[in-house]
Amino acid sequence: MKKIISALLKYGIPIAISVGLAWFLSKNVDWGAIKQSLSKDVNYWWFVPVIIVSIFSHIFRALRWRLQLRAIGIHPSLSALVNSIFGTYFVNLLFPRLGEVWRSGYIANREKASFTQVLGSMVGDRLSDTVTVGLLTIFTFFIAQDAFIKFFDQKGGDDGGSMFTSWVFWLLVVLGVLGVLALVWIFRSKSENKIIAKLRLMLRNLWDGFAAIGKMDGKWMFLLYTVLIWGCYFLQLYIASFAFSCTKDLGVVAILVLFVLSSIGMAVPSNGGLGPWQFAIIFGLTLYGVGAFPPSTPYDPQASAFAWLVWGVQTCLLIVLGVYAFISMAIDRKRIAQGKTVIKTQSQGEGMTI
Secondary structure, three states: OHHHHHHHHHHHHHHHHHHHHHHHHHHOOOHHHHHHHHHHOEOHHHHHHHHHHHHHHHHHHHHHHHHHHHHOOOOOOHHHHHHHHHHHHHHHHHOOOHHHHHHHHHHHHHHOOOHHHHHHHHHHHHHHHHHHHHHHHHHHHHHHHHHHHHHHHHHHHHHHHHHHHHHHHHHHHHHHHHHHHHHHHHHHOOOOOHHHHHHHHHHHHHHHHHHHHHHOOOHHHHHHHHHHHHHHHHHHHHHHHOOEOOOOOOOHHHHHHHHHHHHHHOOOOOHHHOOHHHHHHHHHHHOOOOOOOOOOOOOOHHHHHHHHHHHHHHHHHHHHHHHHHHHHHHHHHHHHHOOOOOOOOHHHOOOOOO
């Protein structure tokens, strides 16, 4: 019974969120107007470089993870790591957050390595992404705060908007400080309470995974790959903005705001960001005059077309890459079984992987 409940919580809730938000968004859009916008307002050729940049983001992620795995004595081939990344996002489309566990299991099984060690490296990988999103959010707030203040000033009078923006900012600061203090207390606490103990263990595992990054060789390459990964993510959205008449003149800062909002939206457990990603993009576009703020129903057809098409292209690409990855992994398993690809365990040394 506990396993059933756990499975429902892990996979049932995200699927329910995806279905609910997708229904909510679909219910509040004019699909006829969106179809018209897609037929008249879009230059689809811009999605060719979007797809190319997207593929490179996955390759850079595989290269970054390879640094972490090498630090713990695991040396998979780059092709195996790229397949694991492709497969991760494909699995996440079906079962949110399961992809990370799947890729850890795949690499551990292929390399005959410890699953917990591989999982720990993946935790560090994802935690570095969380830190990156946090830094991007802070940076974007400071460089784009004029747009927010100007918007609220127009809506709330000369002082109301600025006061509201300032109040929100300091509320976030206070909540952030309280959150950090709570995490420090849990981390240092010696309480035997089961919930506190589990949280403490989770925080220690997260810290160990993140701290390993600072001890490994190639720290600067890790940082470079992180910049390249997130640079590719931003570039995808920036290039896609040129495909639409309503977004091609928004500029770098506006697209950065959309990027940060959509990245935060991806933190909501859902199938491939279905629902939260679109709403974050539609909301962000209203800040720059594409649709009314707050988003009124039905949502602006151009904003909706942008959100759904960019997400749809990315999702289709993930499906194609996922199919390719699983075919490639099947061939790889056959080569290993035939002895054409030699996998050596950690105890046997680095060896050579093809």
